[in-house]
Amino acid sequence: MQADWISIERVALDRGITVPAALALAERMNWPRVFPTHETLVLAPPPGRA
Structure with a gap:
């Protein structure tokens, strides 16, 4: 998995x-x-850019 997830x-x-x-x-x-089993991960931009 990528580090930014x-x-x-x-x-x-x-x-x-x-x-x-x-x-x-x-x-x-x-x-x-x-x-994954216990949480939902997203590839989100840093706060302030969404």
Whole structure:
């Protein structure tokens, strides 16, 4: 896995939003996703660029 993959929970924390809002953002922005056993990871740009 690439080093820049981060969990959707981390996206939510970094952006100060809820996990459902982060999932909706990932869906809306069509960020690539993988689904390991315990968490959803997205390839999201750094905060401020989405």
